Amino acid sequence: MIPVFALLLDALIGDPKSLWSKVPHPAVMMGKVISWADQRFNDDDDPESTRKVNGILVCVALIVSMLILAAIVCYLPFSWLLSVLIGASLLAQRSLVEHVQAVADALRISTTDGRVMVARIVGRDTANMSHEGISRSAIESAAENFSDGLVAPLFWFLVAGLPGILIYKIINTADSMIGYRTPRHQSFGWACARFDDVLNWIPARLTAVIILLTAQVKTSFSKIHNDAIKHRSPNAGWPEAAMARALDVALSGPRSYEGEMRDFPWVNENGRHEAGAADIENACSILWKSWVIILAATTVVAVFRAIY
Numbered sequence: 684m685i686p687v688f689a690l691l692l693d694a695l696i697g698d699p700k701s702l703w704s705k706v707p708h709p710a711v712m713m714g715k716v717i718s719w720a721d722q723r724f725n726d727d728d729d730p731e732s733t734r735k736v737n738g739i740l741v742c743v744a745l746i747v748s749m750l751i752l753a754a755i756v757c758y759l760p761f762s763w764l765l766s767v768l769i770g771a772s773l774l775a776q777r778s779l780v781e782h783v784q785a786v787a788d789a790l791r792i793s794t795t796d797g798r799v800m801v802a803r804i805v806g807r808d809t810a811n812m813s814h815e816g817i818s819r820s821a822i823e824s825a826a827e828n829f830s831d832g833l834v835a836p837l838f839w840f841l842v843a844g845l846p847g848i849l850i851y852k853i854i855n856t857a858d859s860m861i862g863y864r865t866p867r868h869q870s871f872g873w874a875c876a877r878f879d880d881v882l883n884w885i886p887a888r889l890t891a892v893i894i895l896l897t898a899q900v901k902t903s904f905s906k907i908h909n910d911a912i913k914h915r916s917p918n919a920g921w922p923e924a925a926m927a928r929a930l931d932v933a934l935s936g937p938r939s940y941e942g943e944m945r946d947f948p949w950v951n952e953n954g955r956h957e958a959g960a961a962d963i964e965n966a967c968s969i970l971w972k973s974w975v976i977i978l979a980a981t982t983v984v985a986v987f988r989a990i991y
Contacts, residue, residue, distance in 0.1 A: 684985045684989070685763060685766050685767050685770060685840075685844075685985075686770060686837060686840045686841055686981050686985065687978070687981050687982050687985050688767045688770075688771075689766075689767050689770030689771040689774060689837075689840070690771075690774065690776075690837065690974075690977070690978055690981060691978070692767060692768070692771035693771040693772075693774040693775070693776055693777055694776055694777050694974065695777075696771075696777070697776075697777030697778045697781065698772070698775075698777075698778045708772065709769060709772050709773060709852070710772070710773065710852060710856060713852065713853045713856045713857075714856055714860065716745070716748075716853075717745070717853070717856060717857045717860050717861065718860065720741045720744075720745075721860070721861055721868075721871070724737040724738075724740075724741055724871070725737065725738070725861075725867065725868070725871040727867065731869075731870045732870075734870040734871045735870040735871065735873055735874075737871060738861075738870060738871040738872055738873055738874045738875065739873075739874040741871075741874075741875075742854070742857070742874035742875045742878060743874075745850075745853050745854065745857060745875070746850050746853075746854070748853075749846060749849035749850045749853055750846050750850070752849060753844070753845040753846040753849055754846075756769070756845060757845070766844075766845045769845065769848075769849070770840055770845070770848055773836050773848050773849070773852045774832070774833055774836055774837060775828065775832035775833055776829075776832070776833045776970070776974050779825065779828050779829060779832050779833070779970070780825075780967050780970050780971065782803065782804050782824075783804065783821050783822075783824060783825045783963060783966065783967055783970075784963070784964065784967050785800050785803075786800045786801045786804070786817065786818075786821040786963055787821065787960040787961075787963035787964050787967070788800075788960075789801075790814065790817055790818065790959070790960040790963070791960050794812075794813070794814050794817065797812075797814065797817040797960075798810065798812050798817060801817045801820050801821055801824075804820075804821065804824045804828075805820045805821075805823075805824055806940070807820065807938045807939060807940050808938075808939035808940060808941065808942065811939075814959065815956065815957055815958050815959070816938070818958035818959050818960065818962055818963055819932070819933075819934050819935070819936070819958050820938075821963045821966070822926060822927075822930065822932065822934060822958065822962060822963060822966045823923050823926075823934050823935065825926065825963075825966045825967065825970060826890075826894070826922040826923045826925070826926035826934075826966070827919045827922055827923055829890060829894075829922060829970055829973070830883065830886055830887050830890040830918070830919070830921070830922040831855055831883060831886070831887075831919075833974070833977070834886045834887075834889060834890045834893070834977070835851060835855070835882065835883050835886035835887070835890075836848045836851050836852055836855075837977065837981065838885065838886045838889065839851040839882065839886075841981065841984060850882075851882050854875055854878050854879050854882060855879055855882070855883075857872070857875035857879070858872070858875050858876050858879035860872075861875060861876075862875055862876035862879060880916075880917050880918060883918040884917070884918060886918075887918035887919065887921040887922060888918075888921050890921065890922040890925070891907055891911070891921040891922055891924065891925035892925075893973045893976055893977065894922060894925040894926055894929055894969060894973055895907070895925050895928065895929065896976065897929070897969050897972045897973040897976060898928075898929035898930075898969055900925075900928050900929050902928050906928070907921065907924045907925055907928065908924075910923075910924035910927065910950045910951055911923075911924045911950075913935070913947075913948040913949075913950060914935070914950070915947070920950065923935065923950055924950050924951065926966060926969070927950045927951035927954055928951055928954075929966075929969055930954075930958075930962050930965055930966060930969075931951075931954050931955055932951065932954045932955045932956075932958045932962055933949050933950065933951050933952055933953070933954040933955065933956050933958075934949070934950045934951060934954075935947050935948065935949055935950040936948070936949045936950075
């Protein structure tokens, strides 16, 4: 029942600033470890082969460190409670919905306010983003982060307990920090990026199914697949494609990164291109309805395990 309690706790309190201003957030601590490893073992003067080997060793070290941490927690008093607290801190349902909803609230005030809020959750250029572009960006972020912020960590929590969610989270954090195809990280971050792809393969597709079930969308899975493979990520396109169909909007498309316009293909190209604040709010509603389905399924799994 630990994953069930973690789900409920995350949904009830999210990430309270009053707590994490006093105690380091587990994900922040993971980020500091990864940043230190990047500075220590990723030397620009080393050949690419050396940097790739170093990256593989760092990936292995991150996994082993999480296994050791989980083993230590299991031997501490009230280990079940600690597991619930750690699990809840590594799930992101409430905080995700709050951040996405904040974009809709700001967009109802002005496009400028919407740009300020969406810049907090996306990595693309937002200075000249249109009303529709802001809405699409928020919806895409909602779909993708629902997968790797809730479904994936919960999936590995159920499959492998505390070690599973800890390993997933540190690898996913590493991917977001050093998993880019840049001159500095293309070799060093290769192992973490590829392992993150593996860990997200099932959860991403599961997320798409959950979104479609929640929204009661009647569409063939082949259409979702055809849209998903357009994405530059092997996994992120699945929840995005499902959310696009659920809302009947076109997502992705051309956008700017660091001043350079990139001609990304549209997802659900025949959907509405005039997305707005109401669509963002509908996406948030789908996330909460999907959460209810996930809670019910997790409870069934927990009860089944307890009985058998």
